[in-house]
Amino acid sequence: MEKVIAFPLMGNYYIPSSYLFSKICNCKILKPPPITSKTIELGSKNSPDFLCTPFKYTLGTYIECLDMGANILIQMGGGCRYGYYFELQQKILNDLGYNFKYYNLVSKGHTDIKKIYKILKEINPKLKIFKSLYYFYITKKMIEYMDDIEDYIRLNGGYEVIDGEFKRIFNEMLNKFSNVKNYRTLKKIYKNYKNKILEVKLNKPNNNIKIGIIGELYTLMEPYANNNLEDILKKYKVQIKRFTNVTYLLFEKGKKSKRYLKRLKNVKYKMGADAMDNIYYTKYLIDNNYDGIIHIKSSFCTPEIGNMGIISKMCEESNMPVLFISTDTNTSKVGFETRIEAFYDMIEMRKKNE
Amino acid sequence: MNKCYLGVDIGSISTKGVIIDENFNIISSNYIWTEANPIDAAKKLVNSLNIPKGYKLSGIGTTGSARKLIGLMLGANVIKNEIMCHAYGTLNFYPDCKTILEIGGQDSKIIILNNGVITDYSMNTLCAAGTGAFLSSQSKRIGVDIDEFGSLALKSKNPVKIAARCTVFAESDLIHKAQLGYKKEDIVAGLCKSVVLNYLNNVGKGKKIKEPIVFQGGVSKNVGVVKYFNDILNTKIIVDKNSHLMGAIGAAILSSKEGTDREFNLNMNDIKFETIGYECKGCSNNCEIVRILKDDKLIDSFGNRCEKGMQIK
Numbered sequence: 001m002e003k004v005i006a007f008p009l010m011g012n013y014y015i016p017s018s019y020l021f022s023k024i025c026n027c028k029i030l031k032p033p034p035i036t037s038k039t040i041e042l043g044s045k046n047s048p049d050f051l052c053t054p055f056k057y058t059l060g061t062y063i064e065c066l067d068m069g070a071n072i073l074i075q076m077g078g079g080c081r082y083g084y085y086f087e088l089q090q091k092i093l094n095d096l097g098y099n100f101k102y103y104n105l106v107s108k109g110h111t112d113i114k115k116i117y118k119i120l121k122e123i124n125p126k127l128k129i130f131k132s133l134y135y136f137y138i139t140k141k142m143i144e145y146m147d148d149i150e151d152y153i154r155l156n157g158g159y160e161v162i163d164g165e166f167k168r169i170f171n172e173m174l175n176k177f178s179n180v181k182n183y184r185t186l187k188k189i190y191k192n193y194k195n196k197i198l199e200v201k202l203n204k205p206n207n208n209i210k211i212g213i214i215g216e217l218y219t220l221m222e223p224y225a226n227n228n229l230e231d232i233l234k235k236y237k238v239q240i241k242r243f244t245n246v247t248y249l250l251f252e253k254g255k256k257s258k259r260y261l262k263r264l265k266n267v268k269y270k271m272g273a274d275a276m277d278n279i280y281y282t283k284y285l286i287d288n289n290y291d292g293i294i295h296i297k298s299s300f301c302t303p304e305i306g307n308m309g310i311i312s313k314m315c316e317e318s319n320m321p322v323l324f325i326s327t328d329t330n331t332s333k334v335g336f337e338t339r340i341e342a343f344y345d346m347i348e349m350r351k352k353n354e
Numbered sequence: 355m356n357k358c359y360l361g362v363d364i365g366s367i368s369t370k371g372v373i374i375d376e377n378f379n380i381i382s383s384n385y386i387w388t389e390a391n392p393i394d395a396a397k398k399l400v401n402s403l404n405i406p407k408g409y410k411l412s413g414i415g416t417t418g419s420a421r422k423l424i425g426l427m428l429g430a431n432v433i434k435n436e437i438m439c440h441a442y443g444t445l446n447f448y449p450d451c452k453t454i455l456e457i458g459g460q461d462s463k464i465i466i467l468n469n470g471v472i473t474d475y476s477m478n479t480l481c482a483a484g485t486g487a488f489l490s491s492q493s494k495r496i497g498v499d500i501d502e503f504g505s506l507a508l509k510s511k512n513p514v515k516i517a518a519r520c521t522v523f524a525e526s527d528l529i530h531k532a533q534l535g536y537k538k539e540d541i542v543a544g545l546c547k548s549v550v551l552n553y554l555n556n557v558g559k560g561k562k563i564k565e566p567i568v569f570q571g572g573v574s575k576n577v578g579v580v581k582y583f584n585d586i587l588n589t590k591i592i593v594d595k596n597s598h599l600m601g602a603i604g605a606a607i608l609s610s611k612e613g614t615d616r617e618f619n620l621n622m623n624d625i626k627f628e629t630i631g632y633e634c635k636g637c638s639n640n641c642e643i644v645r646i647l648k649d650d651k652l653i654d655s656f657g658n659r660c661e662k663g664m665q666i667k
Contacts, residue, residue, distance in 0.1 A: 335461075338436070338477075341435045346473075346475060349471055
């Protein structure tokens, strides 16, 4: 039987992941259909009600992929209870009568290259270690380049003179990325497009409004899960700072989070997942004179519930506006937009009266 | 000719409208039920408001959950969220106000102000507990008219305890207490108290409520709820005689501050407005796209999540 691999969607990251699997697994990659209301319906229908939304989203995508013929599913567990979702999703899908193999590449929030290699070797027994390391490296770089450019777009996206310029260039780059042959061409493409991005004409005022967005990783990174929060903010001409991205989670978190913990006086433990990191980001945003913080999470996200008290106290002491948003599988955008609009208006009003 | 401005607040339960002059004095106002038909409600409202001789309408502001639809229909120059409108409306009457408590039909909010600037706000999320909708559904269950609800609550000397966290639990508590034979006024008083506790637990959680406190929204007309706010916050909260109109007043004020005055015509009777929802079949999202027709001509459509739903046919 032909092996067909599928994995869940999160932002634009299916491009590096499908690149990696297509190069080293020697089997077909199924590009998951975009997340739609049907995905969420499928996911929440088959999930326990009180699980967080990433579980429901990814389960929905798996069902859609299995129906399209996938037989190998890849999951990346997190450092919270998402780390245990792997087993539960497998059980639910088996109960639904699907036949498939299921692999968890990242367990307990650690990236263990050896373990990943072992899993990939199981999928493709002919895999050579040198080749896989080479493509690991390219994928890692690809993710880093993407995140680098997206960070720049977030800071400046609201101020482009011609609407949609950044998006067009970025999508063009992603298209080229998915077909690179070696590291040299990847780097060349990156440099080329970075220059193009830097050349985009901006109309950025000096006293622009700066908002930092923090919170639970999946909701932050998947636009469908956060109702296109970043696009809404861009419409209001806001400079956005987001810390969480895959580069950080997979390659930097181990070292950096230890440093963060040392610098925080009010926190002694890591508190699970990104709870402590988000407290550190709050401190960063306060110290760097940002105008507001939006904390977004899926409902029932335990680590983020744990840090909300600390964050709201820090913000209160430093007079920093903060907006807490919980999202669930409800797809109504109106209430969400009202809250963001009011938050923006409040910051603008405060700024005018400073 | 003097200028005047119209503010319309179309909530889930009621539709409020005011006309103010350039100095923000109320010339005309009305309060009617939305009855799940915002277009008709807005038409009715606009017809009932009268612009006196010597005034011309120079701006329209809309707010509330149907602000976009009605804003389009009236051609408003300002379409603003409820938080800003309530703050501007209240600051006009109470410039030194520090806290605004607002309980409406479906949502409730708290706005914290400092020197006339919003510094913090919060809205209820994902839950309608402790809102007007809860009170009106329970008033039907008990068989007490919602207008008499508050005055009946004041008669109670011994309000029953009702869970304040969640509407579902509150309701089962209520049924239980009723079956034990408690007096009606005690149950009604317990309900009013539970709304206050729920509000302070949910929306007001972690917010510093400082005086002067202004209470508004439809529920502020309920004297029972006002009494328990006073008791629990241990202070005297202000309820304006126009407390239910504050959002509309704010919308009108914002419309005059916008600086895009032009002449408006309020004669809506002969114009047909229609909303048609249609499902975009571009992808499996099946976005429900709302199209607004004015005299069978499309004036706007929204609800699309991507470019595919943008085509205007």
